[in-house]
Amino acid sequence: MSKIVLKGNIAFTPTKEKFQIHKNSYIIVEDGKVVDICSELDKSYKNYTIQDFSDKLIIPGFVDLHLHAPQYPNRGLGLDKELIPWLETYTFPEEGKYSDLDYSRKVFSRLINELWRVGTTRSGVFASIHKESTKLLLDMFIESGLGAYVGKVNMDRNTAPYLTENTRASIVDTEEIIKEYMNKSSLVKPIVTPRFIPTCSEELLESLAGLAIDYKIPVQSHLNENKSEIIWVKELFPNSENYASVYDDFNLFGQTSTIMAHCIYNTDEEIDLMAKNGVYAAHCPYSNYNLSSGIMPVRKFLNKGVPVGLGSDISGGNSLSIPNIIAGTIQASKMAWINSNKELAPLTFSEGFFLGTKGGGSFFGKVGSFEKGYEFDALVIDDSSLSDINELSIEERLQKFIYIGDDRYIVERYVKGRRIEKPFD
Amino acid sequence: MSKIVLKGNIAFTPTKEKFQIHKNSYIIVEDGKVVDICSELDKSYKNYTIQDFSDKLIIPGFVDLHLHAPQYPNRGLGLDKELIPWLETYTFPEEGKYSDLDYSRKVFSRLINELWRVGTTRSGVFASIHKESTKLLLDMFIESGLGAYVGKVNMDRNTAPYLTENTRASIVDTEEIIKEYMNKSSLVKPIVTPRFIPTCSEELLESLAGLAIDYKIPVQSHLNENKSEIIWVKELFPNSENYASVYDDFNLFGQTSTIMAHCIYNTDEEIDLMAKNGVYAAHCPYSNYNLSSGIMPVRKFLNKGVPVGLGSDISGGNSLSIPNIIAGTIQASKMAWINSNKELAPLTFSEGFFLGTKGGGSFFGKVGSFEKGYEFDALVIDDSSLSDINELSIEERLQKFIYIGDDRYIVERYVKGRRIEKPFD
Known part of the structure; x- marks a missing residue:
């Protein structure tokens, strides 16, 4: 069973009305599916591979x-x-x-x-x-x-x-x-x-x-x-x-x-x-x-x-x-x-x-969100150069990425828990 | 008097109705202004500095x-x-x-x-x-x-x-x-x-x-x-x-x-x-x-x-x-x-x-076109990766740059005949 943990600022929309945001948190993925999001890493996850994306954004693909x-x-x-x-x-x-x-x-x-x-x-x-x-x-x-x-x-x-x-x-x-x-x-x-x-x-x-x-x-x-x-x-x-x-x-x-x-x-x-x-x-x-x-x-x-x-x-x-x-x-x-x-x-x-x-x-299926049981399709966004003038909330940073960002700000892609590299030369 | 010649595929709109396109041509700029566009370089321009942009597009800024x-x-x-x-x-x-x-x-x-x-x-x-x-x-x-x-x-x-x-x-x-x-x-x-x-x-x-x-x-x-x-x-x-x-x-x-x-x-x-x-x-x-x-x-x-x-x-x-x-x-x-x-x-x-x-x-003033006497504000566009599947006309290549290109395709900028580098560190 593949087990990974990603750390960063996690944002997604379980319902259309509102974002769920976990600042500086861990998302636990087992066999391609989200099993937990937590702000402190429980010791049962300590031996998982941890990818620390520090202040970057982690959002659904x-x-x-x-x-x-x-x-x-x-x-x-x-x-x-x-x-x-x-x-x-x-x-x-x-x-x-x-x-x-x-x-x-x-x-x-x-x-x-x-x-x-x-x-x-x-x-x-x-x-x-x-x-x-x-x-x-x-x-x-x-x-x-x-x-x-x-x-x-x-x-x-x-x-x-x-x-x-x-x-x-x-x-x-x-x-x-x-x-x-x-x-x-x-x-x-x-x-x-x-x-x-x-x-x-x-x-x-x-x-x-x-x-x-x-x-x-x-x-x-x-x-x-x-x-x-x-x-x-x-x-x-x-x-x-x-x-x-x-x-x-x-x-x-x-x-x-x-x-x-x-x-x-x-x-x-x-x-x-x-x-x-x-x-x-x-x-x-x-x-x-x-x-x-x-x-x-x-x-x-x-x-x-x-x-x-x-x-x-x-x-x-x-x-x-x-x-x-x-x-x-x-x-x-x-x-x-x-x-x-x-x-x-x-x-x-x-x-x-x-x-x-x-x-x-x-x-x-269960795709497009980070609720428990969802397939982990995710992007890691490095928006540091978009948000370096004023301090912004995670949702505001995401607004900036959506309205004025582009693919240059996407630094990692995952599909069903698997990191995907550029497919063809 | 500064004198430069740029070579490439030159496109601009003297009127809104239609492009003027000079494929594989030379644009002659003196003291920041367009003096001529020609498909063969007259010998009077031979001692000008020539920038050859080969198959790239040259368009107004x-x-x-x-x-x-x-x-x-x-x-x-x-x-x-x-x-x-x-x-x-x-x-x-x-x-x-x-x-x-x-x-x-x-x-x-x-x-x-x-x-x-x-x-x-x-x-x-x-x-x-x-x-x-x-x-x-x-x-x-x-x-x-x-x-x-x-x-x-x-x-x-x-x-x-x-x-x-x-x-x-x-x-x-x-x-x-x-x-x-x-x-x-x-x-x-x-x-x-x-x-x-x-x-x-x-x-x-x-x-x-x-x-x-x-x-x-x-x-x-x-x-x-x-x-x-x-x-x-x-x-x-x-x-x-x-x-x-x-x-x-x-x-x-x-x-x-x-x-x-x-x-x-x-x-x-x-x-x-x-x-x-x-x-x-x-x-x-x-x-x-x-x-x-x-x-x-x-x-x-x-x-x-x-x-x-x-x-x-x-x-x-x-x-x-x-x-x-x-x-x-x-x-x-x-x-x-x-x-x-x-x-x-x-x-x-x-x-x-x-x-x-x-x-x-x-x-x-006389800005935004390459007619004679216009101030030479120009961009050089390298769209080779946008047009590498089918053969396209110059106007079609320009359509692709406008609709799906971005700043990555702009390789040179000129204002009033002067090449401009990134202004601030």
């Missing part, structure tokens, strides 16, 4: 609930279009390249290195339609030591010809990946990934739901990102009550754990259905700005008890940094407050931090 | 039209309040410390180093009410080699007691600084800085306008940042047509060159008055998010011919990086597009870049 691995090379490019033309001009041509495994490896090694660099310890990842490239991505995540759900994307209509799958082949490939990877790693797992309603036939949606339920595999997709997308879905499924109910009618909406990215234009009924079915919303504020999609009213979802996490959504989003996205989330919530005539209160700092750690982390 | 030097220690802190309570809880107490010159020096050296680091070559800066500290800041900017307008803040009412000046002393101190610094440096100059209407008596406003006009000194202040601020101004000046006309009635609105920060809630009449008087708007998107102020409809100002630049507005804003603020400006313009029922077109990439260079730069 960040969780990115929504990103597209094959879009990594397009990050920061072409952000002057709306969703559908952006997909057609920039995104689909790039995604077409992943039949090439050498190219895939080149991109994925850079992506995973960068997730490591910015302190993202768990991710919900869309690969492309390509089976072998998706397997490579799963293998590379396993090799890295970071946690991830990785999904082969399914599309059998309404997309570029070179990205249109044969329906049967799409299902067979997905099942092959599920069987090969469902028990291969405790940290990296497959996830069923219909891209979104317009690119999937009814047969495909039905079969994917069958796979998810039969193998107990989670699901990820997109919901209500853009008004023209919503009209399109309505045209395709005129008899469905709304966009969310199309997924629900196909058993792809919480029948197994489910993430829906964006959720900007959800009706109250759709938010209620997410709450009822425990469907996660992945809020991706920078993508929603860049693609002129709009601002998700996060407060409404929290009020109704929908689980919410944050996503970079590269390359609709430009930033892979969850700290950066936490700041963007709080900022966007202030515009939602104005847009709602001050009905939807802006998110507080602890709420933003919660969404970027335990909020998304709970999709992975 | 960034311009920050609005920032508060004494708020630097508060960056990233307390961003859960609106303007007026934020001023009272966080900002005024910090600004009270600048009677202490040792403290001032400690803060200003870090601020100026960071401006250098992020590639800001010219700034419009608010100091505090303190005369000696303001002089120190002017001197430290001169020592750094960066360009700046620096203003002693004037406040003689409606602020914390320890920041309330005696009206006469405020005027006398301001005049002393003007006389001492107006001809001391070609790059660093004083600027008349009434904080905003509510904190200045009529006598103070009148006298400051007199100083600005007599000594031909520019003016900077705040306008229409927040709805409760606007109501307050209306209460103080019930007979004025609007907030802008209060400044105009006191001759502080374009009678000499003027910057007004924020301008979120300008009426059409106020925008017209800015256009007529040539008053600059400093758009500060991150501050406007953080303080729940709102989104400035930049497109409206551009349509009416108002000169617009960008500002970090630290510490209302969290980021000092103008590239970051360019991305934020384009993003915010997309939300303004939605808010305006798609009437106000989102800003393009070249428009965002223009605002962060020549848009604000023109306040300083």
Whole structure:
């Protein structure tokens, strides 16, 4: 049994309302899980390996609930279009390249290195339609030591010809990946990934739901990102009550754990259905700005008890940094407050931090917090050069790191108790 | 006469509509000014010192039209309040410390180093009410080699007691600084800085306008940042047509060159008055998010011919990086597009870049572009690690640097033809 003790200023959010802070304390980790936090080290822990990080901050690793691995090379490019033309001009041509495994490896090694660099310890990842490239991505995540759900994307209509799958082949490939990877790693797992309603036939949606339920595999997709997308879905499924109910009618909406990215234009009924079915919303504020999609009213979802996490959504989003996205989330919530005539209160700092750690982390199990029994995903932050003018509280130091820090301040990363080094050369 | 030649991929925006790009070309600089750009080096330039930056990018230095030097220690802190309570809880107490010159020096050296680091070559800066500290800041900017307008803040009412000046002393101190610094440096100059209407008596406003006009000194202040601020101004000046006309009635609105920060809630009449008087708007998107102020409809100002630049507005804003603020400006313009029922077109990439260079730069003279006769403020960008997957055009490489780069990619900074090293240890 592996046993470690880290010493430092420990901060996390067991609930969104407030930080729990242990100044100058010890966190005890056994077999990858938190067993205790204490200000004095009990003698029963004396023979554990002690890592003394002195005045540094120890916080949970960040969780990115929504990103597209094959879009990594397009990050920061072409952000002057709306969703559908952006997909057609920039995104689909790039995604077409992943039949090439050498190219895939080149991109994925850079992506995973960068997730490591910015302190993202768990991710919900869309690969492309390509089976072998998706397997490579799963293998590379396993090799890295970071946690991830990785999904082969399914599309059998309404997309570029070179990205249109044969329906049967799409299902067979997905099942092959599920069987090969469902028990291969405790940290990296497959996830069923219909891209979104317009690119999937009814047969495909039905079969994917069958796979998810039969193998107990989670699901990820997109919901209500853009008004023209919503009209399109309505045209395709005129008899469905709304966009969310199309997924629900196909058993792809919480029948197994489910993430829906964006959720900007959800009706109250759709938010209620997410709450009822425990469907996660992945809020991706920078993508929603860049693609002129709009601002998700996060407060409404929290009020109704929908689980919410944050996503970079590269390359609709430009930033892979969850700290950066936490700041963007709080900022966007202030515009939602104005847009709602001050009905939807802006998110507080602890709420933003919660969404970027335990909020998304709970999709992975006991992840994103340091409560007893939680898997120890952690970052050590050396913010000494950020807080050297005035004396600050631990929470204020954390604010500074989130709002003006970057990866240079992250000095150690742990996933499930294991220290992770830069994954690829 | 100093003569230098730089070689690289040269990109700038003579107009907001479009980049001018000179791939693999030479830029000739004499006495700090651009004299030519050419793809082959004419033999008359052969004996100039040539700096070959090979495949790197050479772009204009960034311009920050609005920032508060004494708020630097508060960056990233307390961003859960609106303007007026934020001023009272966080900002005024910090600004009270600048009677202490040792403290001032400690803060200003870090601020100026960071401006250098992020590639800001010219700034419009608010100091505090303190005369000696303001002089120190002017001197430290001169020592750094960066360009700046620096203003002693004037406040003689409606602020914390320890920041309330005696009206006469405020005027006398301001005049002393003007006389001492107006001809001391070609790059660093004083600027008349009434904080905003509510904190200045009529006598103070009148006298400051007199100083600005007599000594031909520019003016900077705040306008229409927040709805409760606007109501307050209306209460103080019930007979004025609007907030802008209060400044105009006191001759502080374009009678000499003027910057007004924020301008979120300008009426059409106020925008017209800015256009007529040539008053600059400093758009500060991150501050406007953080303080729940709102989104400035930049497109409206551009349509009416108002000169617009960008500002970090630290510490209302969290980021000092103008590239970051360019991305934020384009993003915010997309939300303004939605808010305006798609009437106000989102800003393009070249428009965002223009605002962060020549848009604000023109306040300083021929600054922010590489047209002939422009002062050579420049950055050299090594983006090789950002663009190593697919082949990209120069403009695409620049997009990547703006959207996902940071100071690590800036390898050289020049101001008026002079290479600038890190200013303070």
